[in-house]
Amino acid sequence: MERKDELTILGKKTEYKQDYAPEVLESFVNKHPGNDYWVRFNCPEFTSLCPITGQPDFAEIRISYLPDMKMVESKSLKLYLFSFRNHGDFHEDCVNIIMKDLIKLMEPKYIEVTGIFTPRGGISIYPYCNYGRPGTKYEELAQYRLRNHDL
Template identity: 55%
Template sequence: MSMTDTSSLSQLGQAVETPQNPEAAVLEKVPNGNQGTDYVVRFTAPEFTSLCPMTGQPDFAHIVIDYIPDGFLVESKSLKLFLHSFRNHGAFHEDCSVYIAKRIVDLLAPKWLRIGAYWYPRGGIPIDVFWQTGAVPEGVWLPDQGVPTYRGRG
């Protein structure tokens, strides 16, 4: 087993401020030490926040990102900073959700990726957004995302 080369990373191990917006956020990648083996990497952000673009009020979501890496993995600190950059960013649920997934796809060119964005109610209606790059490769164990449909206090 060899250690992954992190010498090209600019944020890991450094004090880095949260980017002002998602476009300014720097997503970084590291080589996949298990290239050639299909496996699923899952990131869960249960306290994701952004702003409603119309009212400026906060929106909250539980986001689950699953992907099958090819040559690279997303570096987790850079992903955390990227996700935090939405806190002062106004965008609709659908735009935030798909933008997150497409930025990761553009960075990594993974074999497969999906995002499940489970948004809490706005105006009394919860909005869930799902997107994936295509069919799940055969033979890959893909667990359920485990986030129940919103049901309020009932």
């Protein structure tokens, strides 16, 4: 049974972290673990820093997953994504770090993360990564979606 007191961020005063903060992520119990269904998040105002120049990078981060026993709480996800604001990493690293942190938090059946970064120097970068639980149909889904990936 889900308990509201297990969530420490929702309904409280918001504290914004100044650097990468995976510890702010919180999960709650999925009431429908036997169902396969998509949960999608869109963060159109994601920012991080170039690790070489320190200049800001702007992106839309799209996260889609098939939950199992746990789901990510949306306010904690927002604070987590905001924590990249002063963090220096390449675009490809950001999407992979986000995916791996969410896998660690939720152990989803399947997850994918896309970064749609705005152009700098005349070039846009759209990194995509995904994961399907090994040895299951979700691993096959991940392979299929990776092979057929297109925005």
